[in-house]
Amino acid sequence: MEKSVFKTVAVVGASGAVGRIILELLEEREFPAETFRFLSSARSAGTDLVFKNQDYVFEELTKDSFKGVDLVIASTPDDTAAEFLPYAVEAGAKVIDESGYWRMHEEVALVVPEINPEAALNAKGIIASPNCSTTQMVLAMKPLYDISPIRRVIVSTYQATSGAGLVGTEDLIHSSQARLQGEEYDYKVFKQPIAFNAIPQIGSHKQDGYTSEEMKMVNETRKILGDPNIMINATCVRIPVWNCHSESITIETETPISPEQAREAFAAFPGIEVIDDLETGQYPMPYNSDGSDEVYVGRIRKDISHPNGLTFWCVSDNLRKGAATNAVQIAELLNKHYK
Ligand SMILES: NC(=O)c1ccc[n+]([C@@H]2O[C@H](COP(=O)([O-])OP(=O)(O)OC[C@H]3O[C@@H](n4cnc5c(N)ncnc54)[C@H](OP(=O)(O)O)[C@@H]3O)[C@@H](O)[C@H]2O)c1
CATH class of the missing domain: 3.30.360.10 (Dihydrodipicolinate Reductase; domain 2)
Structure with missing residues (x-):
C-alpha cells in the first residue's frame, strides 16, 4: 500500500448518499491512512458500519471532532459545512468539502484534479469540490x-x-x-x-x-x-x-x-x-x-x-465523478504531493 502523509482521516457525512460512495472509494482505491473516523449527525450516530472488514460506529460531529485529524473529507448540507469546517481548518487538518457553501469563497480552492490540480496544492484552507452538474x-x-x-x-x-x-x-x-x-x-x-x-x-x-x-x-x-x-x-x-x-x-x-x-x-x-x-x-x-x-x-x-x-x-x-470520486482524487493528489 502507498505511504500516507495523513495518519488520521475523518469522513464527515459518511452515512449520506455521497459519503457512502466516499467510503467505497477509499476502500476500493486503498487510500492509505492509519486511522479512519466516520462522522454524521445525531440521527446516524451510534449506528454500525463495516469498512475494510472492520467494525466502526458513526460518531456525532461536534466542533471538537477534529482533534488529531489530518484530513477531512466532508459531504454534509451547506449549513453544517459552514458551521463545522472552520474548526477542522483551525485544528490543522486539510479539508475537502462537497457542499455548496464554501465553493465561491475567494480564499477557497475549487478543484477538478484533471483541470486545476495546482489550486488544490496551493490551497491554504478548505478545498471545495464543485457541484455535480x-x-x-x-x-x-x-x-x-x-x-x-x-x-x-x-x-x-x-x-x-x-x-x-x-x-x-x-x-x-x-x-x-x-x-x-x-x-x-x-x-x-x-x-x-x-x-x-x-x-x-x-x-x-x-x-x-x-x-x-x-x-x-x-x-x-x-x-x-x-x-x-x-x-x-x-x-x-x-x-x-x-x-x-x-x-x-x-x-x-x-x-x-x-x-x-x-x-x-x-x-x-x-x-x-x-x-x-x-x-x-x-x-x-x-x-x-x-x-x-x-x-x-x-x-x-x-x-x-x-x-x-x-x-x-x-x-x-x-455521486461518483460528480462528488465522491472527485473528492477522493483530490485527497490522492494531496497525499502524493506532500509525501
Ligand atoms: N448527491 C449528489 O449527487 C451530490 C453531488 C455533489 C455534491 N453534493 C453535496 O454533498 C453534500 C451531501 O449530499 P448527499 O447527497 O450525500 O446528502 P444526504 O444523502 O442527505 O447525506 C447528508 C449527510 O450529511 C450528514 N449530516 C446532516 N446534517 C448533519 C449535521 N448537522 N452534522 C453532521 N452531519 C450531518 C448526514 O448524516 P445523518 O445520516 O446523521 O443524517 C448524512 O451523512 C451536500 O452538500 C450536497 O449538496 C451532493
Whole structure:
C-alpha cells in the first residue's frame, strides 16, 4: 500500500448518499491512512458500519471532532459545512468539502484534479469540490477549451434524484410505486411530484429568473477554468432517473472545432470516454453510466445554427465523478504531493 502523509482521516457525512460512495472509494482505491473516523449527525450516530472488514460506529460531529485529524473529507448540507469546517481548518487538518457553501469563497480552492490540480496544492484552507452538474460539464469543456477558448455555453441538464441525497432516491422509489397504485405520496424533499414528471427547478430562485443550481454552473465553471468572461446559460431539470446526470451542451468557440477534432480531444483527455455512434444507437445514458468514474460524451456534432458552434451530450455518475470520486482524487493528489 502507498505511504500516507495523513495518519488520521475523518469522513464527515459518511452515512449520506455521497459519503457512502466516499467510503467505497477509499476502500476500493486503498487510500492509505492509519486511522479512519466516520462522522454524521445525531440521527446516524451510534449506528454500525463495516469498512475494510472492520467494525466502526458513526460518531456525532461536534466542533471538537477534529482533534488529531489530518484530513477531512466532508459531504454534509451547506449549513453544517459552514458551521463545522472552520474548526477542522483551525485544528490543522486539510479539508475537502462537497457542499455548496464554501465553493465561491475567494480564499477557497475549487478543484477538478484533471483541470486545476495546482489550486488544490496551493490551497491554504478548505478545498471545495464543485457541484455535480458543473464537474461533468467543465471536464468535458476543458479539452475543447484547450483547442480554442470557449466564448459561450448553452446547457440543459437532466438530473437524477440521487442528486438530492438519499431521501431524494427514496422519494423517487416510493412516489413511483404510489403513482402506479393510484395512491397519494407525501414527498420528503421534492416540492413538485417527481414520479413520471420533469421539474424545471433545482434549488432556490437566485437571480433574473435563474435557479441556484443554474448559477452554480455559471460561477463555478468560470472559477475552475479561471475565465470570468465565458457566457453560460443553464437550465437545470430534475427527472425521474435514479442516478447519473445527463447534459445537452452547446459551445461556441473563438475558432471552429470540428466534430472529428472534438472526438479526438475528448478521447485523449483523462477521465473522459467517448461513446458516439448514432447509426448503431451508441451514446451515453444514465442506465449505462451508473457506478462508473468516467464522464461520457456522445452525440458530438456541429451546431448547425452557428459556424463556431459544437453540440454534444454528456452523462456522468453524479455521486461518483460528480462528488465522491472527485473528492477522493483530490485527497490522492494531496497525499502524493506532500509525501
Ligand atoms: N448527491 C449528489 O449527487 C451530490 C453531488 C455533489 C455534491 N453534493 C453535496 O454533498 C453534500 C451531501 O449530499 P448527499 O447527497 O450525500 O446528502 P444526504 O444523502 O442527505 O447525506 C447528508 C449527510 O450529511 C450528514 N449530516 C446532516 N446534517 C448533519 C449535521 N448537522 N452534522 C453532521 N452531519 C450531518 C448526514 O448524516 P445523518 O445520516 O446523521 O443524517 C448524512 O451523512 C451536500 O452538500 C450536497 O449538496 C451532493
